Amino acid sequence: MIVTVTANPSIDRTVEVAALVRGSLHRATAVHVQPGGKGINVARALVCNGVKARAVVPAGGAEGEQLISLLSDYSIDVVRVPTLGTVRMNVSVIEPDATVTKLNEPGARLTEPETTALADAIINASHNASYVVLAGSLPPGVRDDFYAGLITRLTDEDTQVVVDTSGPALRAALAAGPTLIKPNHHELEEAVDRPLATIGEVIEAARELCSLGAKAVLASLGQDGAVLVDATETWHAEAPVVTARSSVGAGDAMLAGFLAAGGKGRQALVSAVAWGAAAVSLPGSTMPRPDDLRPHLVEVHPRIKAGRELRGDN
Numbered sequence: 169m170i171v172t173v174t175a176n177p178s179i180d181r182t183v184e185v186a187a188l189v190r191g192s193l194h195r196a197t198a199v200h201v202q203p204g205g206k207g208i209n210v211a212r213a214l215v216c217n218g219v220k221a222r223a224v225v226p227a228g229g230a231e232g233e234q235l236i237s238l239l240s241d242y243s244i245d246v247v248r249v250p251t252l253g254t255v256r257m258n259v260s261v262i263e264p265d266a267t268v269t270k271l272n273e274p275g276a277r278l279t280e281p282e283t284t285a286l287a288d289a290i291i292n293a294s295h296n297a298s299y300v301v302l303a304g305s306l307p308p309g310v311r312d313d314f315y316a317g318l319i320t321r322l323t324d325e326d327t328q329v330v331v332d333t334s335g336p337a338l339r340a341a342l343a344a345g346p347t348l349i350k351p352n353h354h355e356l357e358e359a360v361d362r363p364l365a366t367i368g369e370v371i372e373a374a375r376e377l378c379s380l381g382a383k384a385v386l387a388s389l390g391q392d393g394a395v396l397v398d399a400t401e402t403w404h405a406e407a408p409v410v411t412a413r414s415s416v417g418a419g420d421a422m423l424a425g426f427l428a429a430g431g432k433g434r435q436a437l438v439s440a441v442a443w444g445a446a447a448v449s450l451p452g453s454t455m456p457r458p459d460d461l462r463p464h465l466v467e468v469h470p471r472i473k474a475g476r477e478l479r480g481d482n
């Protein structure tokens with residue numbers, strides 16, 4: 169069982185438009201409403217591929233009810249932590265060339281008792297978990313060291329903890345020694361506070377985060393695939409570039425693919441890249457199913473080209 173935690177869940181509304189023009193009225197050509205937040209997406213991707221997942225989710229208000237109802241379409245074991253505040257609504261506007269303009273709300277403030285209840289629910293839900301995934305932003309009211317505290321508590325119980333977050337929460341989490349972190353290109357640049365233009369620079373930055381406490385780094389690089397750095401090895405793998413439809417949640421699908429294939433090493437990286445590539449070719453934040461996956465097309469570079477320039481996001 170893989171346990172995912174989404175401290176700041178969302179209802180994701182993806183609106184497709186012909187072209188986005190600031191200050192204009194747009195008529196949507198399609199709309200998708202899906203349960204969102206990174207941990208929830210990881211859990212959705214896992215169960216869509218027959219891997220058992222439990223999702224811990226704080227949820228309140230009418231939107232909280234809607235989120236739980238949307239989640240009932242998936243065979244996820246949902247652990248709901250009731251809150252007074254409502255679940256946020258995040259909007260992605262997608263143009264035909266797959267350009268995404270994303271509007272994420274901050275999320276409702278969690279009170280101190282709610283934060284304590286969430287932390288206790290996570291610990292209770294995580295006994296016997298093969299991995300616990302702490303994913304996404306923290307809502308207002310929750311301290312930056314929330315994930316760090318959980319990593320310490322879970323590691324004391326020999327649980328493997330994966331973190332996918334950004335900014336101060338990521339920096340605080342590093343020192344607590346997570347099993348794996350999954351930054352994207354932008355989050356990695358932010359973590360080392362410099363631009364990263366080549367594969368070699370990404371690898372150097374990932375090693376720096378290992379020296380700060382992460383046991384491994386899985387960096388997602390959009391159409392340039394992904395880099396995996398652990399204590400002994402470094403790999404770069406990529407799928408043939410697909411015509412993107414929506415990149416929302418592709419990084420979450422990618423992390424799910426990595427964990428579904430064992431959570432370490434070359435084969436897990438191949439699976440991760442295949443799941444990520446499949447996710448970008450699907451609408452909204454739709455997670456891939458077995459028929460969508462093409463792991464045999466993924467190339468693991470036998471020799472890493474450190475000087476290769478990154479092509480940019482999706």
Ligand SMILES: Nc1ncnc2c1ncn2[C@@H]1O[C@H](COP(=O)(O)OP(=O)(O)OP(=O)(O)O)[C@@H](O)[C@H]1O
Pocket residue numbers: 351352353387388389390391392393394406407408409410411412415416417418419420421422440441442443444445446448481482
């Ligand atoms: N155009 C593309 N063609 C092929 N594979 C892609 C493409 N875009 C993304 N991928 C795959 O999907 C993975 C995740 O993409 P990306 O780096 O954009 O994630 P992300 O920024 O973490 O996404 P999110 O935060 O929305 O979940 C990449 O590592 C890569 O394997």
Ligand SMILES: O=P(O)(O)OC[C@@]1(O)O[C@H](CO)[C@@H](O)[C@@H]1O
Pocket residue numbers: 176178180203204205206209258272303304305306416417418419420453
């Ligand atoms: O605001 P956060 O927590 O950083 O990210 C939330 C979010 O953008 O991440 C997912 C895609 O990865 C979406 O489902 C969701 O809307």
